[in-house]
Amino acid sequence: MPLKKTSLMTLDYYRKSPKGKSVMGHLFDKLNVMYPGQWKSSFATPEEMRMWEETWAEAFERKQLSVESIKRGLNKCEDEFQKYPPSMPAFLQCCKGEVIPMAQRGFPLMLEQKLTTEQRKEGLKKLRVAKDSITIKTDDTGDGYE
Helix, strand or coil, X not given: CCCCCCCCCCHHHHHCCCCCCCHHHHHHHXXXXXXXXXXXXXXXXXXXXXXXXXXXXXXXXHHCCCHHHHHHHHHHHHHHCCCCCCCHHHHHXXXXXXXXXXXXXXXXXXXXXXXXXXXXXXXXXXXXHHHHCCXXXXXXXXXXXX
């Protein structure tokens, strides 16, 4: 069944393709080529890849991103994210035409060792606070899923 181009983009729009790869499949391949050895290796299991696709497709649907805006995002990534792949929020900003300044991206600077000892300590403190704020809900089995 061919995709209908409508003003409202749905999850099916991003996940299904009448022939060949879906929008998400093309995006995964492009990011994998742009960041060799980094992108695909971030997904250790097929479940992690499925979760990436689901999470990003849902965000694209919420933001009503067109294929053109996704292409714009990829083009901006070439300039703005030369060493590391973008996070989902950063990619969404690139799609909108806005770019997150390097100083606000955070952790890649720590990895490149361009921070002072004090800046590193402050960054680690923020990371610990963020980690401590994460709550995992469990069901009766205690496996981490509801």
